[in-house]
Amino acid sequence: MFRAKVNRNLSFLSTNSSRTTTTHGQHYQYLQCSKLPTLYFQRSLPRLPIPLLENTCQRFLAAVQPLLTPQEHGRTQQVVEQFRQGIGMELHAKLKAHDAENKHTSYISQPWFDMYLADRAPLPLNYNPLLVMKSDTRPEYQQQVVRATNVIISSLRFWRSLQADLLEPEVYHMNAKKSDTASYRRWMKVAPKAFATYASYAFKAFPLDMSQYNRLFGTSRIPRLGKDELVQSPESKHILVMRRGHMYAVNVLDSSGYIESPSVILGRLKAVLRLDSEREAAAVPLGVLTASQRDEWAKSRANFVLNPKNADLLQSEVDAALFCVCLDAEEDGIYNENSQEPLLKHLLAGKAQNRWFDKSISLLISADGTTAINFEHSWGDGVAVLRYFNELYKDTLQQPFVSTETVHTPAEGDFGNVRPINFEFDEVTKSAVEQAYAKNAAIVDSLDMHLLRYSHLNKLTCKQYGLSPDSIIQLSFQLAHRQAFDGYVGSYESCSTSAFRHGRTETMRPCTTATRDFCEAVLQPARSKPSAGELRAMIDKCSKVHGQLTKEAAMGQGFDRHLFALRQTAQREGLPIPELYETDAYQRINNNIISTSTLGSDALLAGSFGPVVKNGFGIGYSIQNEFAGAIVTTYKQQAEGKLFIDSLESAFDKICAVIKESSSSSSGNKENK
Known part of the structure; x- marks a missing residue:
């Protein structure tokens, strides 16, 4: 939906060393100089509407219907009707009153923050997603330290533009x-x-709402017992750089807040690599603790900061860093087109020795220059991160400020600007790191990842046959699961509600009666299978229903967030949880076996996240000009990822065959007429 248009005209780029820049000039310091202030539209954005209770109940019943038997659906209807006429009305009225008292925000914003921050599950695989950027095809800009320098500079240009109200409003x-x-x-x-x-x-x-953007940089999630908190340090002048588990605070802004020159930043990163080469990998890689269960990490951190030196370093150098840059070593892996899974698994969760998952943004740079973003999810959603991701890619392609030929400014011995963070570890912390490493390694080892690149379905074929790309992909997921596992399950597709002030996301439920009817029809034996034309009509109906659900979700007219907020209202008011939330229907639809996410971006090489339930499938997908692609994650012994990905290819084959056959029949009929 929010597709970036990347200008690929690179003819003006110098093929020599770095661009000649006036470092304090506007051209270098700011990524954009918008005619409209960044937050120009923020005040006038409409408020996120609270749907009518009756509509929410109807939409819920329609969504659970394909997951239930007629008898189960009948019983669910009775419970829903009792809810609508009883406690639901009371909760809805209280929610409306609470919303009216908080007109500066949306009814979902604070409960959604609380939901994220109160969850005790580890961040990697459960929450932190991965976006991998397409590489720079020019070798002089792809080398690791050069690539890192350019993405750091572009990130700072984005940040300074945002702070100065010069970043283009998101529209x-x-x-x-x-x-x-x-x-x-x-x-x-x-x-x-x-x-x-x-x-x-x-x-x-x-x-679109831009309230989340101010948390992109200088933000950290701090573990606390029961519920974490977000802290911000927007005036920081340094970043956190990690290498083989060692941590360094590297100044990237000068004392006046200007971005340091390209040669200076390049020199400071090279100084980090030089320092790191002179010692062994970290014996106690503290970052592993950020992969822990959140209460365990909270306890470990509380003990760790009893040492005043550790407390000061952690707060001033780590928590306060603008963002994190992880320079991975050769042994951590490089990108291989024919075998992408090992590196993608490492970037998604890895061994956690060279990570700080609590930072709002972590830039991961592999030894071959492959660049990715791993981000903490509580502070914001995909719209803000994708905008940053796209601008980063575009800027580093069009305006790389250093190359392999750039003469750097030496920074060896400059410990004021390149500061090794040397903590003091007691036995309790050493033991906690060892245990956290073992637990995370076991979880990552249990993760399976399977990729599919299907060339017969792409943007061009969708346009040629008048298809909705997203609808076709979602229909394929339903057919794949039905073929492989003989059933229909709770399915999740995220839809942004950022058209509203402080909007977050709404859930779109892609398993519908229309998709179920098509799956059953296309899997009939040949003698009883509907014609290609009839099947194509069913595909079109699936697309129509999917489009309507997507429109409703984007306009704040879904049902998931409303029901979530009503439940939160009952808890806030000290009221009993209504029976609706205990029904099999509610439990089943919220057990998201199929969890999907797509990012429309020309900058994206791959995107991935973990399954949201133990026996589920985490599916990152996209439709490119050349192919439709999916990356499917599952946990071993819990769900059969290989079976699903093979079934998905078969589902694509079936749907493409229907489309082509119906198109041929239609063309033939027209010619005969």
């Missing part, structure tokens, strides 16, 4: 050629701020 343009123009910006400039969003709607341009 979804229905027709970018008509609205993403200088004329549009001139009209918006004269629109009163209180109505700017509605003026933008006239151009079919939809401003």
Whole structure:
């Protein structure tokens, strides 16, 4: 939905060393200098609506129908009706009243933060997603320390633009050629701020909430017993650099807050590599603890900071860092087109020795320059991270400030700007690190990952046959599961509600009666199978239903977040949890066996996350110009990932065959007429 357009015209790039820059000049210090202030639309964004209780109940019943027998669905209808006429009405009224008292935000924002921060599960695999960036095909910019320097500079340019209100406002343009123009910006400039969003709607341009952006940098999740907290240090001038488990605080902004020159930042990273080469890998890699169960990490941290030196270093150098850069060693793996799984598993969760999963953003740079982002999820969602990810890719491609030929400014011995973080470890911490390493290693070893790249289905074929790409992919997931495991399960697709102030996400339920009917029909024996034309009509119905559900979710008219908020209201008010939440239907639909996420980005090489339930499938997918791709994660002995991915390929084959056959039949009929 939020697709970046990356300008691939690179002809103006110098093929020699770094660009000539005036380091304090606007061109170097800022990624963008928007005519409209970054938060120009924020004040006028509409509030996230609370759906009508009756609509939520109807949508819930429709969503659970394909998962239930007629008898089960009948019983569920009775419980839902009792809820709608009874306690549901009371909770809905209380939620509406609470929302009216907090007009500065959305009804879901705080409960959603609380949900994330109170969960005690480890961050890797359970929450932190992975985005892998396409590599730079020019060797002089792909080398590890060069790539790291350029992504650091571009990140800082993004951050400084955001802080200075110069980053372009996030706007979804229905027709970018008509609205993403200088004329549009001139009209918006004269629109009163209180109505700017509605003026933008006239151009079919939809401003998005940007309240999460200020937590992109300088933010850390701090483990606490029962519920974590987020801390921010937006005025920091250093980043955290990790190498073989060692940690370094590296200044990247000068005392006035300006980005240091490219040669200086390059020199400081090289100083880190030099320091690291002079010692063994960290004997006690503290970062492993950030992969722990959250209460365990909270206890370990509480003990660790009893030492005042550790407390000061942890707070000032680690928690306060703008972001984390993990420079991985050769033994951690490099990208192999023919065998991507080992590196992707390492980047997603890995051994955790060279990670600090609590940072809002971690840039992972492999020995071959492969670059990825692993991000902590509680502070924000994909819209903000994807914008940053796309801008980073575009800027490093169009304006890399250093290359392998750049002469760096030496920083060896400059311990004011390159500070090794040397903690003092007691036996309790050493033991905690060992235990955390063993637990994380066992979890990662239990993870399976399978990839599918299907060339017969891509953007061009979807356009050629008038198909909705996302709907077709989601239908394929349903068919794949039905073929492999003979049933239908709770399925999850995330949809952003960032068109509203402090919107987060809404759940779209892609397992529908329409997808079930198609799956049953296409799997019938040949003698009783509907014709290709009839099957194509069923595919079109699936797409129509899917499109309607997506539209409802994006407009804040789903049912999941409303039911979640009603349950939270009961807890806040000290009321009993309604029977609805104890039904098999509610439990079944929220046991997300199939959990999916897609990111539309020309910058993306791969995206992945762990299963959200032990016996589930975590599916990161995308449709590119050349292929449809999926990365499926499962836990061994819990779910059969290989069986699912093989079934998915078969599902693609079946659906493509129907589309082509129905198209041929339709063309033949037209010719005969």
